[in-house]
Amino acid sequence: EVQLLESGGGLVQPGGSLRLSCAASGFTFASYAIYWVRQAPGRGLEWVSVISGSGGSTYYADSVKGRLTISRDNSRNTVNLQMNSLRADDTAVYYCAKAAPPGGKGVYYATDVWGQGTTVVVSS
Amino acid sequence: DIVMTQSPDSLAVSLGERATINCKSSQSVLYNSNNKNYLAWYQKKSGQPPKLLIYWASTRDSGVPDRFSGSGSGTDFTLTISSLQAEDVAVYYCQHYYSIPFTFGPGTKVDIK
Numbered sequence: 417e418v419q420l421l422e423s424g425g426g427l428v429q430p431g432g433s434l435r436l437s438c439a440a441s442g443f444t445f446a447s448y449a450i451y452w453v454r455q456a457p458g459r460g461l462e463w464v465s466v467i468s469g470s471g472g473s474t475y476y477a478d479s480v481k482g483r484l485t486i487s488r489d490n491s492r493n494t495v496n497l498q499m500n501s502l503r504a505d506d507t508a509v510y511y512c513a514k515a516a517p518p519g520g521k522g523v524y525y526a527t528d529v530w531g532q533g534t535t536v537v538v539s540s
Numbered sequence: 541d542i543v544m545t546q547s548p549d550s551l552a553v554s555l556g557e558r559a560t561i562n563c564k565s566s567q568s569v570l571y572n573s574n575n576k577n578y579l580a581w582y583q584k585k586s587g588q589p590p591k592l593l594i595y596w597a598s599t600r601d602s603g604v605p606d607r608f609s610g611s612g613s614g615t616d617f618t619l620t621i622s623s624l625q626a627e628d629v630a631v632y633y634c635q636h637y638y639s640i641p642f643t644f645g646p647g648t649k650v651d652i653k
Contacts, residue, residue, distance in 0.1 A: 451642075453590070461582070461590060461633050461644040475640045478541075511589050516601070524637050526580035526595035533589055 418442040418529045420512050425534030428502055436497040436534060438512030443529075446470065446490040448519040451527050452497050454508035454536075464510070466523045467495060473523060480506075502538045509533040542566050542636050544645035552653040559621040561648045563634035568614045571638065578638035581610055581619045584647070585630045593632075594619065626652060 424436040438450060452464040465476045465486045474486050485498040495512060513527035543566040553559045569578045577597035582590040592601045594610035597617055607622045621628055629652060634645040 455584075460631075460647045461584065461635070463635070463642045463644060466640075466642070477641045513590075516592065516595055524578060526592055526635070526637055527590075528592045528595075528601055530589035530591070 418514070420514060420529060420531035422510060422512050422531040422534035425510065425536045427537045427539065429540050430503060430538055432502050432538070434499045434502065434536060436499065436510055436512075436536070438495040438497075438531060440493045440495070440514065443514070444519075445493040449515040449523040449525060450488065450495040451513045451515070451523075452486065452495075452510060453513060453527075453530075454506075454510045455533075456505070456508040459508075462508070465497065468521065468523050469515075469519060470521070475523065499536070502536075504538050507536060507538050509535050541641055542569065542639060542643055544634055544636060544643050546632075546634060546645035546648050548648060549646070550649040550651065552651045553621075553624045554653045555626065556623050557653075559624050559628070559650055561619045561632050561634075561650075563612075563617040563619070563645050565615045565617075565636055565638075569636045569638040570614050577613050577617070578636055579610075579612070579617050580635050580637065581608075582633045582635065582644075583628075583630045584633060590633065621650070624650070624652070 451466045467486045483501045488495045511533045513530040515525035516528035579597040581594040598610045631647045
C-alpha cells in the first residue's frame with residue numbers, strides 16, 4: 417500500500433525553526449516528485465514546495481522562498497521540509513503528497529497520494 | 541503566476557441531482573506539445589487530506605466513482621457530479637500544475653439541499 421506519513425509539527429515561536437519529515441512506503445520513491453501543501457485554519461489549500469524524484473530540482477511558493485528548504489534522502493524514502501524564520505501566517509496543517517503516475521524526472525504532475533498532515537502553530 | 545478562480549463559492553444540491561463547479565485559469569494550462577491540460581480536481585473533507593478526483597482535466601483517478609467527471613480545455617474547466625450522494629459533501633478545489641507555482645482555486649463548498 418502506498419503511504420505517506422508526516423511528522424515534526426508542533427508549536428514554535430515566531431522567528432523559530434521546525435523540521436517536517438515525510439516518510440514514504442509502498443512505491444519506488446526515487447521515481448516520484450514529492451510536494452508540500454498547507455492549509456491554514458479556515459483557509460483553502462496552498463501549494464508550498466516540490467522536489468523532483470532525483471532531488472535535483474526544487475521549487476517554492478513566493479510566500480516561503482528563502483525561509484523553507486525542501487530536501488530528500490532516497491536511501492531512506494524521506495523528504496524533509498526545513499522551516500526557518502517562521503511567522504504567524506505559516507500556521508497550518510502541512511501535507512506531503514506524491515506525484516501521480518507516471519512520475520519521472522519532472523514535477524509537473526497532479527498529486528495522487530497524500531499524508532494525513534502535521535500541524536504547525538507559530539505563536540508566542 | 542496563474543490565478544485560479546472557481547464558481548460558485550458554494551452550492552446546495554438535492555440528493556441524486558447534478559452538481560456543477562466551474563474553474564477558470566488566468567492563462568491557458570494546455571501544453572500544446574502533448575495536448576494535455578495541466579489541471580486537477582481535489583475533494584477535501586474536514587479533518588481529512590485532499591483526495592485526487594481528476595487529473596489532466598478529464599482523467600478520473602483510480603477508484604473514483606464515475607459520477608465524477610471533468611471537462612474543459614485551455615482556461616475553462618468544469619467538475620460535474622452527476623448524481624450527488626451524501627458522502628460527496630466536501631469542498632472541491634481545482635489546481636493547475638502547468639507552471640510554478642501550482643496554485644489552487646479558492647474552493648467550492650458542496651452541501652445537500
